[in-house]
Amino acid sequence: MATKKRGSQALIQSMINQGIKYVFGIPGAKVDQLFEDLQYSDDPNVPKLIVTRHEQNAAFIAAGIGRLTGKPGVVATTSGPGVSNLTTALMTATAEGDPVIALGGEVPRDDLSRLTHQSIPSKELMSFAAKSSVEVQDANNLSEAFMNAYTAAVSPKAGAAFISLPADVLSDDVSRPVIKSLAESQASQASPQTLAQIVTLLKKAKLPVILAGMRASSQEVTAALHRLLAKVSLPVVETYQGAGIISREYEQDFFGRVGLFRNQIGDTLLKQSDLVITLGYDPVEYEARNWHVEHNDTIINLDSVAPELSNDYQPDVTITADIAATLTALTDELPADYQLSEEAVSRLKTLKQDFEAEKVSETVSETGKVHPLTIINELQKRVDDDTTVTVDVGSHYIWMARHFRSYRPRHLLFSNGMQTLGVSLPWAIAAKLVRPNEKVVSVSGDGGFLFSGQELETAVRLNLNIVQLIWNDGYYDMVKFQEEAKYGRNAGVKFGPVDYVKYAESFGATGLRVSDPAKLGDILDQAFATDGPVIVDIPVDYRDNIKLKSALLKDILN
Structure with a gap:
């Protein structure tokens, strides 16, 4: 017979099982059981409770943890305005691919349909700000809800997941066992036929360029891109959220960042290119209508999520797979003697000189x-x-x-x-x-x-x-x-x-x-x-x- 726990204790154990280190937030009557159990737990692995001065900022911090580590940060708030104050931060996290789990207190279950103190339709409100929004009606479902929220938050495209927690659910007894640590999903890669198609397009291209976006900024993808650049020098343009993808070792391949106004060296390179390989690019970073105005180049879209299609963005080749695994396979597939033409190298040299001159003007x-x-x-x-x-x-x-x-x-x-x-x-x-x-x-x-x-x-x-x-x-x-x-x-x-x-x-x-x-x-x-x-x-x-x-x-x- 499993040892009984309170709902909040089962929720905390689920966090421990997934390696959550911090919970950020502001307390209140509808979520105080969770704060009590976080504060006074004897488990050395319990997440550290950090009280902030505003719920929105607590969610920003949690989303920052998500962006930096790739694993969700956690924010917890009370009901009513405590939850509604999360909206901007969760919308930002969902738009920008930052995994975060938000735990929102709610009135007891028998008050949910009443116009009572701090009663708002939290689940419905957050369905517009988060990838996933659920309300737990039975304490036995708390561990499941947290683990599913974790999966939703980290799955491409990463973002926010919200769980509404009625106060009496947190204090109810749980008889079911807590779900164990989740296994990592297995990486997939493009088929040999698709890799051969990419190689053919690279060979034909006069000036290929890589546009590295937000989902290319993980350590795994960055390392895979560096291996590709070690084999063949290709120009790379970063989006703002792709900043830092190019290391000092490959700085000769870096042609700046693009975003907002179409007037950067990177924009010029994208315009001149006849083959653009987008890596983990998301249109929310810099819409294709800004950089793909002429529609006269071939686009290969390599990402872990399917692209959003528009009149301005219709890739010729779309690969929805693990970006790092596919880049690694592409590097192996490229002929050892592949290199850019002398004409392309000359054009890139001129652009590089213009780019370097900007920082001293x-x-x-x-x-x-x-x-x-x-x-x-x-x-x-x-x-x-x-x-x-x-x-x-x-x-x-x-x-x-x-x-x-x-x-x-x-x-x-x-x-x-x-x-x-x-x-x-x-x-x-x-x-x-x-x-x-x-x-x-x-x-x-x-x-x-x-x-x-x-x-x-x-x-x-x-x-x-x-x-x-x-x-x-x-x-x-x-x-x-x-x-x-x-x-x-x-x-x-x-x-x-x-x-x-x-x-x-x-x-x-x-x-x-x-x-x-x-x-x-x-x-x-x-x-x-x-x-x-x-x-x-x-x-x-x-x-x-x-x-x-x-x-x-x-x-x-x-």
Whole structure:
């Protein structure tokens, strides 16, 4: 006879069986049994409970764990607004392929159909934000529900899974055994006939290029791509979420990143190419209507999920299989003497020179302010390949995506699907928990920072060494400069000043301000040498933002 457990205990044991290390969230009456059992469990393997200052940020942190590790982070909240506050974070995770499991408290089962305190249709609400949304009506189903949520969260395309937990289900007895650890799914690869077709297309192509997207950023796929590049040098363009796929060893094959505006060297290369191999590419990162305007090249779509077809994206070859296994098989299949033509090498050399010149094209800044490229270059000097840099949304995110180099996947993080404000600091907290011995930098604008700035208290409480840069200009600037490009003026983008040094100190963190642009490097050195979270307030000169929209390709004005 199995030993009886409470529903919450069975749920926790299921987390232990799947190696969950943390649960992030905010308590409440409908989920307090779970928090009690997490807090006071005698099992040394029980996930650590980390209380945050907002449910949305708790889910951002959990999604950050998912993006960094490939395994779901877990967030737990109470009913009503506790659940509804998860919506933005779960939608972001689902759009951007980050596995996360959300546990939402709910009123007792006999109150579900009543208009009572904190009663909302949680399961139905979250069905629009998550891949999977269920409500558990029997405590004996809790372990099954968690394991199915885990499978849904990690299965391609990864995303959020939500479980609604009526309060009385968590406290009910469970008589069934908890489900054991799940076995990993077996990798599949393309057929020999398909591999032969790819080789034939590569041989015929005058200028093939690889577009590496979000699902190419796992360690396995990155390693497989590096093996391919070791055999044959092929140009690679990254999406923003593919940042870091190309290591230093293969930097000669790196031709920048693409996203937002079609005016990068990578866009030029994609336009000139007659064969594009998309690896783990998702249209939410950069729609094909932006990079495949001419429809005059052949596309091979290699991904773990079936592509979303459109008038602008109709691959000639579609392979839905394990990306790493298929790349490895393709590498073995390629002839040892395969290489690009001299004409292709010459064209790539010219593009490479243009690309490298971009990172030094800096203008003089307004007195007392710092140019974006100066900030990027000074930060670049002070990080290594193991540093994790999380980037919020704003003008700074475009500058960082185009010019900041990263040489390891999932070490430079962007929200490029939903472009969600406030992700940077929560993701940095996740990064420091996952990579405690490595540097972690969070980069935000002064607008986006205050979307989640209250989590500075969480970082202080956990004593996390996070350097938080705030590019400060007093505007929602990413909107501002695009409005000015469209209408010749801006509207609704100005807000009041905040003393971020005092803000940091009020939380028990360290606050630093760059009053003299010439001292930026010294202040960054001080920030990295300081224990605990540090805010660095940097007055930024965004006068060159219009260059971010300037058309490199003559057929694109927007």
